[in-house]
Amino acid sequence: MIKKIKLLPVILFVFVLITSCGSDDDGGGTAAVAPTPEPNTAPTAVGALTYPSSDLLCIDSTIEFTWSAATDVDGDTINYRLTIALDRNQTNIVEQITTTATSRTVTLQNGTAYYWNVVAFDSEDEATASQTFAFYTEGDGVSNHAPFAASLNAPALDAVFSAGTTTLDWSGSDVDASDTLTYDLYFGDTTDPAQVQLDVAASTFDVTTVAATTYYWRIDTKDNNGVKSIGQVWSFSTN
Structure with missing residues (x-):
């Protein structure tokens, strides 16, 4: 006589084993992906x-x-x-x-x-x-005011340019509108640049540069009464 094999318990055991191995802590579903936050944008500069x-x-x-x-x-x-x-x-x-x-x-x-x-x-x-x-x-009894320190026009601070001729460009100003301003120019490849030109009447000056060098420059502003304002040191580089 052929014996009948009871398969039902075996099938149930295999099914339970497969489902338990295929499950994970989140119930077998796909983990939710958090949305990427939008990047923050800086505010504009003040209007004026x-x-x-x-x-x-x-x-x-x-x-x-x-x-x-x-x-x-x-x-x-x-x-x-x-x-x-x-x-x-x-x-x-x-x-x-x-x-x-x-x-x-x-x-x-x-x-x-x-x-x-x-x-x-x-x-x-x-x-x-x-x-x-x-x-x-305004000060008490002041008849002459020191000029303001020069402001930078070009090259932009820490800009990079091709070597050759570079035009240094700045602006000077003085509350004494009748004063005549002149400038002392300091320029070089060290952070304490050397004086290269005195009493510049214009507010631009051309310099010659070489490749792969960082240059530093400063403008001191003088009025016709001999009062001087020391400028800050600016820099730019050549590639």
Whole structure:
């Protein structure tokens, strides 16, 4: 007589084994993939530095600094950092204030040249700086004011150019509109560039450069009364 084999328990055992091996902690489904967050965008620069305007002579040393609002495409809250310094590159800072407003009143010393700008930044510290304006606070009995430090036009700071002839371009200004300005030029391949030209009347100067070199330059501004303002050191490179 042929024996009948009972297969049902064996089939059930194999089925349970297969399903248990094929399962995982999340029930065998595909793990959800988190969406990639949208990159944060820095706010725009402030629309304008309203007051004090560029190269202004301020009669009162208590000054309300005002600027127009920046915008942020992400809708983030915008904060502003007002910086007032004694030099154009703002290393010698006399006031630095953070606010959500677009104005701030500050009392400064009389008879002093100042440089100010505003940085707009969001909650993730993405930031955009405004341009820098110079102004002067009137001193008692002052008949002549020092010129402002020169501002950079070209080459852009840390720009890279082909070797050859490069035109250095800057701007000078003075609250004494009748003063005549001249410039002393320092240029070279060290961070303390050598003096190469005195009493430059124009505000451009051509220099010759070689490849694969970083150059540094500085402009000191003088008025016709012999008062001088020392400029900051700028740099650019050749490829």
